[in-house]
Amino acid sequence: MSAIPRRTVWFEAGSVRILDQRQLPWKVEVVGLATVAEVAAAIRDMAVRGAGCIGATAGYGMVLAASEARDWAELEALAVVLKSTRPTAVNLAWAVDRQLVAIRAAGFGDRAEVAQATAEAIADEDVAACAAIGRHGLELLGALAARNPGRPLNLLTHCNAGWLAFVDIGSATAPIYAAHEAGLPVHVWVDETRPRNQGARLTAWELGARGVPHTVIADNTGGHLMQRGLVDLVITGADRVTRAGDVANKIGTYLKALAARDNGLPFYVALPSSTFDWSVEDGLAGIPIEERGPDELAWIEGLDEKGVSSRVRILPQTSGARNDAFDVTPARLVTGLICERGVCAADAAAIHALFPEKRLAAATD
């Protein structure tokens, strides 16, 4: 059992260090990844997951790639290995491509130094972006609390867009942690998030570790709580957001957005700008949705009556399962995007106004 590290991913003594999220909440274990193949496996098998954390891990993976590659062709091949591990989160490809651009600019001979500096920059910028998202989100929550004095704000979140999904602080959790630290009382409804239970296992664990009041609910429950006035605001992260504001996020996000709309509640998505895909307009048509193996639904892991980590099969042997990992919430259901530069509406014009330089880049791509 390791102590809880400050960051979820970092580079130390020649290897990428990660917190193995598959062991949580039962065990805090830091592991070292010494090769590109090990980094790719850790991303694919979800030892690390979450948009920002995947991006930063891939960034550090490129440090190993720079060390392993003897020429440009090998470096590019290793980049492909990292990029092909998971299809939906855009931060992954973004981080790898940023490394390639930086190394190309510096020249192959300087690859080790440049890759290291770029990886640290990616991680540091992720931390800074999440902190800024926290500040902007706190303003939003403060205004909402002022309209509901004398009681905690009830926030609902889906999956884990927390500290564990980034390098530090998280995206959807950033305003929550900021509010909690500022003494603004909050209570978080944590969607269990089947089939991998990232809410129950990761979000609940990290909120608990920081003392934030929270309650785990089945994914089925959020709409009912909204109907009963028990939710003030929904906030999630994102794996990819189009330049028009469509949001790919963990499967089930769309259902919560529909319920928020039906109950007149704000539905916010928090993201660093590295999560935008400037090349895509229509999320339903343009974002690839990962389909994972049916065993993630058929088997479930927990602690048995003796406290031993164990897994049980919860489907009849005669039944198959389908396991889509993400869905797309159309921009029309999103109240606003909380980015490091501020809060904007989920539409092309507002996003363009916040990131004017990016639209231009997309147009010339």
Next chain:
Amino acid sequence: MSAIPRRTVWFEAGSVRILDQRQLPWKVEVVGLATVAEVAAAIRDMAVRGAGCIGATAGYGMVLAASEARDWAELEALAVVLKSTRPTAVNLAWAVDRQLVAIRAAGFGDRAEVAQATAEAIADEDVAACAAIGRHGLELLGALAARNPGRPLNLLTHCNAGWLAFVDIGSATAPIYAAHEAGLPVHVWVDETRPRNQGARLTAWELGARGVPHTVIADNTGGHLMQRGLVDLVITGADRVTRAGDVANKIGTYLKALAARDNGLPFYVALPSSTFDWSVEDGLAGIPIEERGPDELAWIEGLDEKGVSSRVRILPQTSGARNDAFDVTPARLVTGLICERGVCAADAAAIHALFPEKRLAAATD
């Protein structure tokens, strides 16, 4: 291991026989309930569950009550014991009250005979109602299939409103079984239905036992499948429907109704008339929603790697959970109700037209 019985509940040799649904799909076990207390415990602990099955079980429970009671006061006290086991499904109170009315009409001396006859009538009528629902639903599915020739119809259902939830055939499954038997190709998306997994454990098992093609999905997945054109129609059962068409059903039903509406898909609710609560108009205000213990969410049961039934804890020890068992889908989201008398819109006028005698009863209550 017992053979699969023909009905889910019946009376034999002085006891109420039920299929213990908590053992499914791992074990088919018929158990006998010899006292009212045992029947009440079986309903409360969900050895039997599902609107029609609970109603029929309570009807047979009143046979035992008639045998145990030495006077009217005792009979009425035992009726209260049965009625207070679960709050949301209206069939429970309906069956017990029907028994009391019948016994009062016949006189206390004839209570044994009348209770037995009434219990059989309740069960037989449940079977007949489900069969009629199957015929009406088949017409609907046939029309839908005619508009989509050359491929199976994709139906989505939530929880278990199947054979196991009634005495035979089921409500939401009745049109599915009827279609399958008529050679109309269907494929069913089965919502896992957290936290008790009635979809994964019960609906998947019973569809599999009858050879109906099906795939289990996380509760989060339905909206995504609808967005991708992979769902033709949603059909669920109900635990209580108001005279204006609001539907209380397993938690999460509301989210699927919202997604169906957002994607222009039909959302049908199948129910025998015993599931109507004629005394209630507004489901959100008037239907009590059962909150069950948090352990149903914190622990999950399945077969371990050795095939032994086992349970694991899936929440961090430091996190609490909330477990609302039902939600209310407003009538505005329901395309139609499939009842034993036919299909009608989910509004007061259409329901009244199908059951003119009931509105009068409600008005005079």
